[in-house]
Amino acid sequence: MPLAPFHLAIPVFDLAAARHFYGELFGCAEGRSSAQWVDFDFFGHQLVIHQAPKMAYQEAAHGNPVDGHEVPVPHFGVVLAWDDWQRLADRLVARGTRFVIEPHVRFQGQVGEQATLFLLDPCGNALEFKAFKDIGQLFAK
Template identity: 80%
Template sequence: MSLSPFHLAIPVYDLAAARDFYGRVFGLAEGRSSDAWVDFDFFGHQLVIHEHPKTASQESAHTNPVDGHDVPVPHFGVVLEWTQWEALAERLRAFGTAFVIEPYIRFQGQVGEQATMFLFDPCGNALEFKAFKDIGQLFAK
């Protein structure tokens, strides 16, 4: 199955800190930009950070319980290949990233088993990165 790249624009109240986080910490290539926004190649997708006053969800994240953890809502991210996920987890650890949910295997031994990790960007946007050893489990019930 061929996937089309998504485009996601998110608010950031500190453009310089967010630009550093996505560029230096994640190592994402920067695309077009202005004084108020920056495009990034987000694992083949287009992520745009837009300068914007702090939102309610950035001020105080809501959570829902999933597999014994408090998952921040809203959040976004991408499903990576297993080795990409492991490399990203190591990169983030090397940068001293504070995880909301440390990298671990969720639903171990069950349908939908997956690697996952959650973190916030410097502006309070929650991100999740996950991977499946069997990508056929992505939508399994």
């Protein structure tokens, strides 16, 4: 079955800063918007940022240990092609991005080996971008 675009709506307490983050840092094209929300083309998916009060998880993210790192929960992101992930990681590093988890390869030599990085948007929403050299490993056990 071909992949269908997902729709995700997230809270942001600073709409202007989040709009700049997704539009400028990631180059996401804007769709519809109002004074309280903005649609983005987020790597082919529909991401909507909604003005909302600060949520508890945006103050201090919970983390779970994964391959020696504390992975923030909740988080969302996109699985990219390996070369696209590398270009994104290089661009983020060149822009001086502050990472929650620096770009690296985890589970090296194991099932599910993947490149990954984590960062926060200006409102504390955690994002993960990952890539598999073998996309067939996406759901491998």
